[in-house]
Amino acid sequence: MASAMLSFASAAASASASLPVHENLKGKTKIGSVNFGSSVQERNPFGKTKHFGRVSMTVAVNVSRFEGITMAPPDPILGVSEAFKADTDEKKLNLGVGAYRTEELQPYVLKVVKKAENLMLERGENKEYLPIEGLAAFNKATAELLFGAENPVIKQQRVATVQGLSGTGSLRLAAALIERYFPGAKVLISSPTWGNHKNIFNDARVQWSEYRYYDPKTVGLDFDGMIADIKAAPEGSFILLHGCAHNPTGIDPTPEQWEKIADVIQEKNHIPFFDVAYQGFASGSLDADAASVRLLSARGMELLVAQSYSKNLGLYAERIGAINVVCSSADAATRVKSQLKRLARPMYSNPPVHGAKIVANIVGDPALFNEWKAEMEMMAGRIKNVRQKLYDSLSAKDKSGKDWSFILKQIGMFSFTGLSKTQSENMTKKWHVHITKDGRISVARLSSAKCEYLADAILDSYHNVGLPEIGQQ
Numbered sequence: 280m281a282s283a284m285l286s287f288a289s290a291a292a293s294a295s296a297s298l299p300v301h302e303n304l305k306g307k308t309k310i311g312s313v314n315f316g317s318s319v320q321e322r323n324p325f326g327k328t329k330h331f332g333r334v335s336m337t338v339a340v341n342v343s344r345f346e347g348i349t350m351a352p353p354d355p356i357l358g359v360s361e362a363f364k365a366d367t368d369e370k371k372l373n374l375g376v377g378a379y380r381t382e383e384l385q386p387y388v389l390k391v392v393k394k395a396e397n398l399m400l401e402r403g404e405n406k407e408y409l410p411i412e413g414l415a416a417f418n419k420a421t422a423e424l425l426f427g428a429e430n431p432v433i434k435q436q437r438v439a440t441v442q443g444l445s446g447t448g449s450l451r452l453a454a455a456l457i458e459r460y461f462p463g464a465k466v467l468i469s470s471p472t473w474g475n476h477k478n479i480f481n482d483a484r485v486q487w488s489e490y491r492y493y494d495p496k497t498v499g500l501d502f503d504g505m506i507a508d509i510k511a512a513p514e515g516s517f518i519l520l521h522g523c524a525h526n527p528t529g530i531d532p533t534p535e536q537w538e539k540i541a542d543v544i545q546e547k548n549h550i551p552f553f554d555v556a557y558q559g560f561a562s563g564s565l566d567a568d569a570a571s572v573r574l575l576s577a578r579g580m581e582l583l584v585a586q587s588y589s590k591n592l593g594l595y596a597e598r599i600g601a602i603n604v605v606c607s608s609a610d611a612a613t614r615v616k617s618q619l620k621r622l623a624r625p626m627y628s629n630p631p632v633h634g635a636k637i638v639a640n641i642v643g644d645p646a647l648f649n650e651w652k653a654e655m656e657m658m659a660g661r662i663k664n665v666r667q668k669l670y671d672s673l674s675a676k677d678k679s680g681k682d683w684s685f686i687l688k689q690i691g692m693f694s695f696t697g698l699s700k701t702q703s704e705n706m707t708k709k710w711h712v713h714i715t716k717d718g719r720i721s722v723a724r725l726s727s728a729k730c731e732y733l734a735d736a737i738l739d740s741y742h743n744v745g746l747p748e749i750g751q752q
C-alpha cells in the first residue's frame with residue numbers, strides 16, 4: 280500500500296514537474312529540498328503534504344479512486360498461458376490454449392502466409408484506414424469460402440459481410456446487433472461451450488441460456504437433450520452452433536442430426552448463429568467443415584456466421600475474421616450491413632488491414648490457395664497423429680480396462696478428457712501439464728515425444744485423484 284501511495288504522490292509530482300518552470304518555482308522550491316507545495320494539493324484533494332526531513336512531498340493519504348475495483352479472476356483459457364509462464368519446472372507443458380504448435384513445440388507461421396506477406400512488402404502497400412466494413416476483397420473471399428462461390432445467397436447478394444476483429448470481435452459485433460434490434464431475444468448456447476461465449480453475451484447485455492450438448496455417460500452428444508432444449512426455447516431465439524470441431528468437446532452432430540437440428544430451428548422460427556472458428560482445420564477440408572452452415576443456408580433460412588482465421592491460417596495475433604448475416608433479400612442485407620458498420624464505428628472505428636490482405640491474397644491466387652490447403656491438411660493430420668499416439672499410450676499403460684477410444688472420435692484441436700476440476704489441477708500441480716480446469720487438452724500443442732508423459736499424467740490424475748464426479752465415465 281505504501282508504495283502505491285508513494286507512486287500516487289510521484290504521479291502528482293511529475294504532473295507538477297511538467298508545469299512550466301516559472302510556475303513550478305513560485306517561491307516554493309529551495310535548493311536542496313523538494314517542496315511540491317500547495318498547488319499540487321489544490322489540484323489533488325486526495326493528497327496531503329508530508330515532510331520527510333528537508334524533503335516534503337504530497338502523499339496520497341486517501342485510498343486510490345480505483346480502490347473499489349477488485350482483482351479480476353484469471354481468464355480460464357488465456358490465464359493458463361500466464362500460469363505456464365510462471366512455472367519454472369523443466370517438464371512443463373502448455374496444453375491450454377487452442378493455438379497450434381509444431382512437433383518441436385514451436386509456434387508455426389504458415390509458409391503461405393510468409394509468401395503473402397513478402398508479396399505485400401514487394402507491392403509496398405499503404406497503411407491508410409480501411410472502410411468501416413473492412414477490406415472489400417477480404418469480405419468477398421471470406422463469404423465465398425464459407426458458403427461456396429456458387430451459393431444462391433452469394434449470387435443473390437443476400438449476405439451482409441463485415442470484417443471483424445477475428446472470431447471474438449465478430450461474435451461481439453453480432454451480439455451488439457442482437458442487443459439493438461432484437462430486444463429481449465435470447466441466445467441459446469451449448470453446455471458446455473467455449474468459455475468466452477458467455478462473456479461476450481454478458482457484456483453485450485444479451486440474455487442467454489444453455490441447451491444440453493455433452494453426455495458424460497456416453498462421452499458423446501446428448502442429441503435428444505439438445506433437440507428438446509432448442510424446441511423449448513422461446514420462439515425466435517438465436518441458437519449458437521459450433522460450425523465444426525465443437526469446443527471444448529470435439530463432438531459434432533452427424534449430417535443426419537444436423538438435418539433434425541435444422542428442422543426444429545425452422546419449426547420454432549429460431550435464428551441459427553454459427554461460430555466457425557475451425558473451417559478447414561478440423562477435417563483438413565474447407566468445404567467439409569462448412570457443411571453444417573451450407574446445409575442450413577440451403578433451406579433458405581436467415582442466419583448469422585462468425586468466422587475466424589486464427590487457427591486455419593495461424594493468424595492468431597492478426598485478429599482477422601468476419602461476421603456474415605444471411606438475409607432473405609439483398610435489400611435487407613444492405614440495411615443490416617449499414618447497421619453493423621454503425622455499431623463498429625464507435626467500438627473500434629475500422630478493422631486492421633494486415634490479416635485481411637493476407638487472406639485476400641492467398642484466396643485470390645490459385646497457387647497460394649492450394650499451398651494453404653496443403654498446409655492446413657498437414658496441421659490437421661499432425662493433430663490426428665498425436666491423438667492416435669495419445670490413445671495408444673493411454674491404452675497400453677492403463678490396466679484398468681477403461682476405454683479411451685473416445686479420444687479418437689473427437690475432432691479438432693482439443694480432447695475433452697472427462698477429467699474433473701481437481702484432477703485437472705493435479706495435472707498442473709504435480710505434472711506441470713497446464714490444461715483448462717474443465718479437463719480440456721489442446722492436442723494441437725502436443726508432440727508425439729510428449730505423449731507418454733501426458734498419458735502418465737492423465738492416468739495418475741484419473742485413477743488417483745478424487746472420486747469420479749457423478750456421471751463421469
Ligand code: KET
Binds near residue numbers: 445
Ligand atoms: N470461437 C471458438 C469456438 C473458439 O474456440 C475461439 C478461440 C474463438 C471463437 C475465437 O478465436 P479468435 O482468435 O478471436 O478468432 N478459442 C481458443 C482461444 C481463445 O480462447 O481465445 C481456445 O479455446 O483456446
